[in-house]
Amino acid sequence: MSCVYIVPLLELRPQTRQRLCVAIEQQTFWSAELLDVPFDGQFAYDQVREQYHSSQILLGLKNLIKPGTDKILAIVPFDLFIPILTFVYGEAHLDGPAAVVSIYRLRPEFFGLPPAPELVVERLIKESIHELGHTFGLRHCRNRGCVLNASTYVEEIDLKTHEFCAACREEIVRHAGK
Amino acid sequence: MNQTISLLVVDDEESVRTSLHNWFREDGYEVGTAKDAYEALQLIERAHWDILLLDIKMPGMDGLELQRRVRQVNKDVIIIIMTAYASVDTAVQSLKEGSYDYVVKPFNPDELSHLIRNAAEHIVLKNENVQLRQDVSQISGMEEIVGDSPQMRRVMELVQTVAASDSTVVIRGESGTGKELIARAIHCHSPRRYFPIVPVNCGALAETLLESELFGHEKGAFTGAQSRRKGKFEMADRGTLFLDEIGNISQKMQMELLRVLESKQFTRVGGNQTIHVDIRLICATNKNLEKAVEEGSFREDLYYRINVFTIILPPLRERKSDIPLLAQHFVSKYAKIMNKEIKEISSEAMDILIRHNWPGNIRELENAVERAMVVGKPPYLKPQDLPFQLAKEALEEAPDQDSLAEVEKRHIRNVLNRNHWNISRSAMKLGIDRVTLYNKIKKYQLRK
Ligand SMILES: [Zn+2]
Ligand SMILES: [Zn+2]
Numbered sequence: 001m002s003c004v005y006i007v008p009l010l011e012l013r014p015q016t017r018q019r020l021c022v023a024i025e026q027q028t029f030w031s032a033e034l035l036d037v038p039f040d041g042q043f044a045y046d047q048v049r050e051q052y053h054s055s056q057i058l059l060g061l062k063n064l065i066k067p068g069t070d071k072i073l074a075i076v077p078f079d080l081f082i083p084i085l086t087f088v089y090g091e092a093h094l095d096g097p098a099a100v101v102s103i104y105r106l107r108p109e110f111f112g113l114p115p116a117p118e119l120v121v122e123r124l125i126k127e128s129i130h131e132l133g134h135t136f137g138l139r140h141c142r143n144r145g146c147v148l149n150a151s152t153y154v155e156e157i158d159l160k161t162h163e164f165c166a167a168c169r170e171e172i173v174r175h176a177g178k
Numbered sequence: 179m180n181q182t183i184s185l186l187v188v189d190d191e192e193s194v195r196t197s198l199h200n201w202f203r204e205d206g207y208e209v210g211t212a213k214d215a216y217e218a219l220q221l222i223e224r225a226h227w228d229i230l231l232l233d234i235k236m237p238g239m240d241g242l243e244l245q246r247r248v249r250q251v252n253k254d255v256i257i258i259i260m261t262a263y264a265s266v267d268t269a270v271q272s273l274k275e276g277s278y279d280y281v282v283k284p285f286n287p288d289e290l291s292h293l294i295r296n297a298a299e300h301i302v303l304k305n306e307n308v309q310l311r312q313d314v315s316q317i318s319g320m321e322e323i324v325g326d327s328p329q330m331r332r333v334m335e336l337v338q339t340v341a342a343s344d345s346t347v348v349i350r351g352e353s354g355t356g357k358e359l360i361a362r363a364i365h366c367h368s369p370r371r372y373f374p375i376v377p378v379n380c381g382a383l384a385e386t387l388l389e390s391e392l393f394g395h396e397k398g399a400f401t402g403a404q405s406r407r408k409g410k411f412e413m414a415d416r417g418t419l420f421l422d423e424i425g426n427i428s429q430k431m432q433m434e435l436l437r438v439l440e441s442k443q444f445t446r447v448g449g450n451q452t453i454h455v456d457i458r459l460i461c462a463t464n465k466n467l468e469k470a471v472e473e474g475s476f477r478e479d480l481y482y483r484i485n486v487f488t489i490i491l492p493p494l495r496e497r498k499s500d501i502p503l504l505a506q507h508f509v510s511k512y513a514k515i516m517n518k519e520i521k522e523i524s525s526e527a528m529d530i531l532i533r534h535n536w537p538g539n540i541r542e543l544e545n546a547v548e549r550a551m552v553v554g555k556p557p558y559l560k561p562q563d564l565p566f567q568l569a570k571e572a573l574e575e576a577p578d579q580d581s582l583a584e585v586e587k588r589h590i591r592n593v594l595n596r597n598h599w600n601i602s603r604s605a606m607k608l609g610i611d612r613v614t615l616y617n618k619i620k621k622y623q624l625r626k
Pocket of ligand 1: 130131134140150204
């Protein structure tokens with residue numbers, strides 16, 4: 001059976017790992033497990049921008065798994081960018097093997113607000129499933145509640161659920177079943 | 179969004195092309211990339227693009243020059259300029275030359291996605307409203323079409339005022355005064371302009387037909403109703419419904435109309451599903467509604483419901499100073515349509531037009547000019563080209579004891595009108611100098 005491997009570059013509580021895996025399995029119908037590999041993403045650091053180049057992270061991740069059968073998702077603590085954008089919450093290969101999500105801007109502290117660990121976990125799960133959705137070839141969805149709705153503000157992440165809408169779920173079943 | 183928006187990214191930096199390509203593809207756009215202006219021009223020639231994202235600094239031809247080239251052949255495509263902080267000035271220049279907006283590299287993803295979404299929405303609305311756009315362009319030259327008399331200027335001021343509000347308008351005036359044109363002008367100046375204006379001629383339809391025309395019907399609602407049909411109310415949703423000849427509708431329809439206006443909902447004929455609509459209503463009539471209310475043929479409650487704002491279009495005979503302008507407008511219009519070299523109306527012919535009473539108003543005038551353009555020969559329309567009745571009328575009415583001064587006054591007035599009171603041009607046509615013309619204007623107390 002095909003598997004989504006999760007590579008956390010930060011300490012995740014066992015409870016959080018558990019919730020993340022369950023959510024991914026329920027939404028993608030693939031199994032999900034943590035992958036223990038020496039991968040720190042430091043090669044993607046850009047000294048001028050003081051951020052990490054997410055496309056390079058994806059290239060690094062791709063080499064860690066069997067091409068064509070599995071998918072890999074990294075969760076990183078640092079801020080991500082692509083050259084043309086000031087930042088990204090995450091990036092994924094559309095219909096490809098790798099995805100990355102950053103929690104850097106998901107924390108309320110980033111905006112000077114008091115910490116809210118539970119909220120951050122929810123956001124992380126949503127963004128993880130969102131990016132994985134892209135790796136299954138799905139594009140953004142206009143349905144506001146759907147996890148594939150594009151979020152440009154972090155508050156927009158809170159408005160959507162961690163689930164695919166009926167239409168996207170159908171797509172996932174088609175793609176994930178391949 | 180139910181139509182795919184296509185987007186072409188032109189940038190010499192490969193990383194920019196790839197990341198934007200991926201980013202927009204995720205967002206459901208159809209994306210193409212070009213590494214320089216020359217490749218872009220080839221792609222633009224080969225396929226249709228809704229949005230062009232152009233890097234301002236590229237070796238060879240830069241983004242600004244590319245924009246100019248594209249603009250020469252395509253006025254509609256949305257161009258967004260990508261720039262670094264250092265060249266924001268040039269980006270501002272691009273705005274002046276017709277770009278939609280510019281973005282500074284690196285882009286804030288929020289701003290970029292909002293910018294592109296707005297542009298996409300713009301395109302969708304535009305495509306849905308090609309018809310409307312044609313109407314708008316027709317309207318934008320409208321001041322010319324309806325006239326420039328003080329009465330019509332007042333009407334156009336009212337149009338501007340009422341367009342901004344969402345209230346119901348009743349346009350009153352004799353037939354042929356251009357009531358539908360005014361309705362369209364209101365719509366096109368209103369916030370609803372991106373949605374359709376749907377005209378219905380209530381006077382032309384039998385009661386049952388009007389009902390299904392307005393509310394639509396379900397399949398099998400009546401004999402001949404072979405499929406479901408949307409009514410004009412639904413079609414005008416978020417736009418404007420224009421009910422012409424509202425004074426002619428039956429008592430039953432008056433009641434139904436009142437009910438819809440109050441509840442903003444209705445059901446299709448033969449259906450039971452409630453349909454909600456958001457429309458602005460503009461009505462027109464050539465009837466005396468007050469009298470109709472008094473006589474009991476028009477419901478008083480409906481009268482008060484629709485009569486929020488009234489625009490009265492004066493008949494053409496009460497604003498004869500508009501006749502030369504309108505007549506000239508129709509000459510140009512039909513010269514173009516018929517591909518004829520007739521550019522003007524002789525002063526004798528214009529004189530006949532000005533004297534006529536025009537019971538059919540602008541429509542009658544237009545018909546008369548159209549007919550004259552068919553029979554007339556270049557360089558200008560002569561009295562014998564006009565419909566026989568008009569010319570005959572003029573002959574009968576022409577006081578044959580006109581003094582020389584009378585004739586001169588009339589001739590000068592016509593020449594002035596035809597030249598829009600351009601003194602130098604009129605003087606030249608008359609073969610006199612400007613001072614003489616000024617003196618004659620004073621002597622005959624001629625006024626614009
Ligand atoms: Zn996404
Ligand atoms: Zn969806």
